[in-house]
Amino acid sequence: MKLLTFIRDGQNALGVKTEQGVVDIAAAVSAGFGPQGTPTDVMDVISGGQSAVAALQQTVDQAIASDKQELILDESNITFGPSVTKPSKIICVGLNYRKHAEETKAEIPTTPILFNKFSNTLTGHGHDIPLPRTSQQVDYEVELTIVMGKKAKYVSREDALSHVFGYSTVNDVSARDLQLRTQQWLLGKSCDSFSPLGPYLVSADEVGNPNDLQLTCIVNGEERQNSNTSDMIFHCDEIVSYISQHMTLEPGDIILTGTPFGVILGYPKDQRVYLKDGDIVTVEVEKLGACTNRFVNEA
Template sequence: MKLLQFYHLQDEERKLQVGILEGESTVVALNTSGTARDVIRQSNIKSLKAVAAYRLEEVKLLSPVTDPEKIICIGLNYHDHVIESKMQVPKVPVLFPKYNNCLTGHGDEVVIPDEVSQCDYEVELAVVIGKKAKKVSKETAMDYVFGYTVLNDVSARNIQLNEPQWTRGKAIDGFAPLGPWIVTADEIENPGNLSISLKLNGETMQNSNTKELIYDIPYLVSFLSNTITLQPGDIISTGTPPGVGMGQRPQVWLKPGDVVEATVEGIGTLRNTFVASE
């Protein structure tokens, strides 16, 4: 099942609706007044009824989760990315937060603030938590996963790498495009073996597989839940493979007009255009 959030393009109020994608092009709205996070928390998707159906081109897709309690990102979690970053393999997962202000949807424009001179892209597999997880084992960790989506961990390198911590360079408004939808866990047979890639203006920049993760999903869910209670709708973004702009020779920084397409096998492609600050 592909769970999504959207509004109908003819709706002047742009009311958020929760729905599912049927086939390749039909969006079915569900009879809920809450958000996707509410649906996940209540575990009642199958009990919800269809109230309308639209063609995909008739709706504007939003971030599939707009109100998570937590967005926890993992840094330096692919071996080759550690090498291109000229850093050491971390002995424990490297963590940093993003916040709801960072979230934006498929097809949205991402504004590059004037202060950001080195704007970078990072395709990542993101995990969406399905139920409260506290001190869970690696063996049971996958029972707490609701599904998966794609996150572009947009980063301001000139801020991130010149300050003692990463948050200000990572948590900029709009710097976490997410989507286009959440694919439920039952449809992804092995999240530890998915091709993951990113194109910039049609050119492939990143191309790897989640089997190259240093810390896999069961480990991350267990590790985090030991000290941080994970809640339904929380997002864990698992890190990016090599090929980021910072690692290119010469380095490649995102500029106004650039189109980024981040793809994870079995989920889909998240597409965003970058624009200058007004």
């Protein structure tokens, strides 16, 4: 199932992408479709597990069968929100692709490098991203995002992915001059709208093996990154298990799993042209969709 969030009257609303269009779940429920208690918020779907997904699927099927066109939205006309709206934690894994570590002249990590971002960084596909006044070195990073579906503490690597609800595409936008100002990366990673997430949250059953997905990043029509999640140093099951040894992962928590080679920081210094006003960046992960954003000078 492909879930998405769209903005209606300034509020987040839940949609499901189908071949016929995007089913407006709240509208379908208001029209009497689906079982009682069908979730109309993406966070409730995530925390509700398989029973919530089953109720949502029944609602979608009935809405489509009804042929009520007012329940089916044209995706090109909606304003997207982040595919996960209220994660309690945003955890990131740094330097998780060998060639990326090499291009930035960093040591290959022997354990996952973790840092965090905050909810102020979340935005959706199609939104403008402000270039902070305090930075001149804003960079892109295409990444696979893990979305937790079950509480996880001390889970084994073998059992880790059974706790995952699904996956999404994210651009882990990074202000390099702020990030590298100190040994702590947080400042350069947590500026407003620095985590455009989406457009979809795709359930794990539709994705299959998360460690065999192509990733690309396109800047103004030019391909900058092209790799595969199989090149991760620490794979998804290992990441979830490792984090769960140290903190409880809750449904809706998101984990950004690192970026492959091709970032601006990896270029020779005299060839680094950081993102500027008007640049269009598209990040895409196979099966998960493409997230496109325009970068603009901060007002």
